[in-house]
Amino acid sequence: MAGSLNKVMLIGRLGQDPKLQYLPSGSPVTEFSLATDESYTNRDGQKVEQTEWHRIKVFGRVAEICSNYLSKGRLVYIEGQIRTRSWDDQQGQKRYITEIVVSGPGSTVTFLESRSQAEGGYAGRAPQQGRQEYGAPPQRQQAPGQANRAPAGQTAKAPLYEDQDDMGPAFPSEASGMDDVPF
Secondary structure (H helix, E strand, C coil), X not given: CCCCCCCEEEEEEECCCCEEEECCCCCEEEEEEEEEEEEEECCCCXXXXXXXXXXXXXXXXXXXXXXXXXXXXXXXXXXXXXXXEEEECCCCCEEEEEEEEECCCCCEEEEXXXXXXXXXXXXXXXXXXXXXXXXXXXXXXXXXCCCCCCCCCCCCCCCCCCCCCCCCCCCHHXXXXXXXXXX
């Protein structure tokens, strides 16, 4: 079908530590849950908070990186595809599961904060380099003398944008402690 697109972009926090497994082919796969939340004021003037949970499945070298560096509570940006699969359980009933699959070109996992920020917050110190991106890098021409980057279509083995200046926290409300920043 021409003209269709299956792309999911999420920013959220890990609900559990990633679980790394290996397929029979030897390819690594990591699974974890991701929470996205929103808040709004209902008709009665009461604040309503809603959390949506997503099942994330990461394949390849990026799966190993996620397993080694991510942990419960870390803020990440995920780009992948939504997939629903089905199976028959032991009682013969059809079961379904919907997952966000991070694999191949156009898929990425970006760490939006450092480990120290995730563990200790901002407690009076300047934020450290916070963004590390893993996954299929954007298509680029490599200039002579430019640092080696992963070729297009392959997963990065190191941060893609390590030369960027510190961009601070992912959301202004994290640094200031404000929970209700109107956007």
